[in-house]
Amino acid sequence: xxxxxxxxxxxxxxxxxxxxxxxxxxxxxxxxxxxxxxxxxxxxxxxxxxxxxxxxxxxxxxxxxxxxxxxxxxxxxxxxxxxxxxxxxxxxxxxxxxxxxxxxxxxxxxxxxxxxxxxxxxxxxxxxxxxxxxxxxxxxxxxxxxxxxxxxxxxxxxxxxxxxxxxxxxxxxxxxxxxxxxxxxxxxxxxx
Ligand SMILES: [Zn+2]
Numbered sequence: 001x002x003x004x005x006x007x008x009x010x011x012x013x014x015x016x017x018x019x020x021x022x023x024x025x026x027x028x029x030x031x032x033x034x035x036x037x038x039x040x041x042x043x044x045x046x047x048x049x050x051x052x053x054x055x056x057x058x059x060x061x062x063x064x065x066x067x068x069x070x071x072x073x074x075x076x077x078x079x080x081x082x083x084x085x086x087x088x089x090x091x092x093x094x095x096x097x098x099x100x101x102x103x104x105x106x107x108x109x110x111x112x113x114x115x116x117x118x119x120x121x122x123x124x125x126x127x128x129x130x131x132x133x134x135x136x137x138x139x140x141x142x143x144x145x146x147x148x149x150x151x152x153x154x155x156x157x158x159x160x161x162x163x164x165x166x167x168x169x170x171x172x173x174x175x176x177x178x179x180x181x182x183x184x185x186x187x188x189x190x191x192x
Contacts, residue, residue, distance in 0.1 A: 001051035006143070006161040009048055013038045020175045022183040025119040028173040031165045033144050034186050035115035039073040049077040052113075052141060052160045056082065059138045059156075061111040063104060065089055065130055067096065067122040071114045074143060078113050089126045096125040098133070106134035117142040117159065118167065120151040127155060 010016050015037040021029045039045045061084045066075030068090040079086035087102040104110065110130045114123050127137050137155045145151065145159035146167075170176065175183070 001048070001160070003161050003163070006048065006051070007163075009044050010035075010038055013041055013044055017186060020180045020183045022185045023118055023167060024185070025121060025167075026170065027118070027167040028170055028175060028183045029165060029167040030175060032186055033116045033146065033165070035070065035074070035143060039115075045073065045077050046081075048143060048160065049074065049081055052143060052158070053078060053081045055158050055160065056111060056139060056141055059111055060109060061138060062108040063087060063110045063135070064113050065098075065104075065110055065126055066113050067126050070116065071122075074115050075113050078111070078141075082111075084111075089129055096122070096129050098129070104130060104133045104135040108135045110135045110137045112137060112140040112155075114140070114142045116144040116146060117151055118146045118165075120147070120153060124153065127153065 015034045017032040017034050021032040023029055061082055064075045064079040064084050064086045066072055066088050068088045072088045075088060076086050087098055089096045089098055112123055112126045117123060123140050127140060130137050139156045139158055140153050141158040143160050145162040146165045148162050148164035
């Protein structure tokens with residue numbers, strides 16, 4: 001699947017938002033990739049994830065682990081297609097943890113999968129978590145790499161789509177300077 005085809009799927013499903021956004025990293029941006037909109041459509045998700053699964057085939061994972069909430073559907077569909085099992089990690093007192101009786105066996109081959117990576121903070125935390133539990137993290141992956149190849153992990157990183165989406169530190173944000181309404185995080189409490 002080409003970059004254009006992946007972008008076209010996001011566009012078709014309304015997954016590319018324009019506005020003034022607060023990213024998880026704290027940076028501001030005028031573009032937001034809302035994978036949840038794409039994953040509304042299972043047949044679109046199946047095609048996108050098939051392309052990612054193909055790029056990941058050589059890693060032969062036993063388990064796909066994703067950070068909640070954004071990575072959950074991707075992780076599930078990736079695990080289904082790669083015949084692995086699927087866990088999601090979630091924050092408890094600010095720390096990424098495996099709850100709900102999810103356990104990793106020592107030496108199990110893990111791919112950490114996230115929908116969109118900007119700074120990779122959540123993915124790095126989940127990689128560290130899986131390693132601390134004795135698993136072998138063989139790779140990490142995302143549908144979109146918004147850093148255009150700038151983000152670095154201590155395991156191989158496989159994005160489906162690499163793109164450059166401009167973002168700014170809050171104090172340097174041109175939208176804030178132009179007096180735009182406060183930035184928001186799509187999907188967070190109280191906003192649509
Ligand atoms: Zn701003």
